[in-house]
Amino acid sequence: MGKTALITGITGQDGSYLAELLLREGYRVVGMTRRTSTDVHERIGHIVDDIEFVSGDLLDQSSITSIVAAVKPDEVYNLAAQSFVPASWTQPVLTGEFTALGVTRVLEAVRTVNPRIRFYQASSSEMFGKVQAVPQNEDTPFYPRSPYGVAKLYGHWITINYRESYDLYAVSGILFNHESSRRGKEFVTRKITDGVARIKLGLASELRLGNLEARRDWGFAGDYVRAMWLMLQQNAPDDYVIATGTTRSVGEFVRAAFDHVGLDWEKHVVVDPRFYRPAEVDVLVGDAGKARAALGWEPETSFEQLVETMVQADLERLRPFAAV
Ligand code: NAP
């Protein structure tokens, strides 16, 4: 009998890649989704018949506990969250409810239903915020700079606390930014590749962005979900940083994306202070040495491949709308 995995956040970018990986590994995959009046299966349309869906919400303890009891998972991947950093300033309480307390609700369900279930928490490099060391690893002190970062830090520590209090196999993956053609269009990489494709196809003339100086350690989401799975296959639970070890500015991503279609970015990009943040994370770069040594994990996709793949996917998606 294959294992059963329960994924919260299965309709998101990471949920879609993780579901694909677990299906390839022979798992029964169950996805928790919240009720919506429209179809949110865009990212998992190609595997929707291979997944079982259950209806629940991070805000609702009883639905989560009932789901864990009914599904009987071997592994729970808690990917659901309010994940867009700017929205955490406009909706700070909701972000705390979803992204912080939601973790406790899922952990409570695991603890009370079956403490042998293995649990993965989607922690974030946003917790390093105003970085206290370069590069950042598992021992770097945290200094979050947004309500989202603060909420993720709560989720990180409650995961460790449940591991230590109840002897759960509960791990926190501290993942640096990871992107793909399935990334939400509000995040900067996808906003850029979508904008570049629109400009190239004559559907737009400018791209308005905020801080071009911010630096991120960008990897490919498909590589990062493999690390999540590996973290739950070890003899003992532990926390890991997952990153490429290289950092690029938003401006460098912009230039690479425009270069790919042979356009001059300076003719199209407009810096718009509306996209500045009340407090910025200036630079992130991770040291994934521990994951490399213990999990055998390495990123397989380069920055250049990531940018090209994303631009190409947006060009193909938008081509039917281009003027002939
Ligand atoms: P995403 O695309 O924004 O997906 C978020 C998922 O959470 C969606 O499936 C969403 O469902 C679900 N969700 C939100 N609120 C919910 C609620 N109240 N109840 C149930 N489900 C809810 O995020 P992602 O990029 O895949 O990231 C996955 C996780 O990793 C998140 O926790 C994120 O914070 C974390 N993370 C991401 C990165 C990154 O670079 N991508 C890095 C570090 C950590 P709907 O479809 O219904 O909205």
Ligand code: G4F
């Ligand atoms: O793409 P972003 O919105 O991602 P951010 O804030 O780094 O957060 C993402 O990565 C985290 C891991 O570190 C995750 F936990 C989180 O859930 C999310 O997936 O912004 C990246 C940078 C920022 O410094 C921002 O100020 O890009 C800068 N930026 C410049 N112009 C912009 C824009 N960001 C957005 N979203 N939109 C702009 O127009």
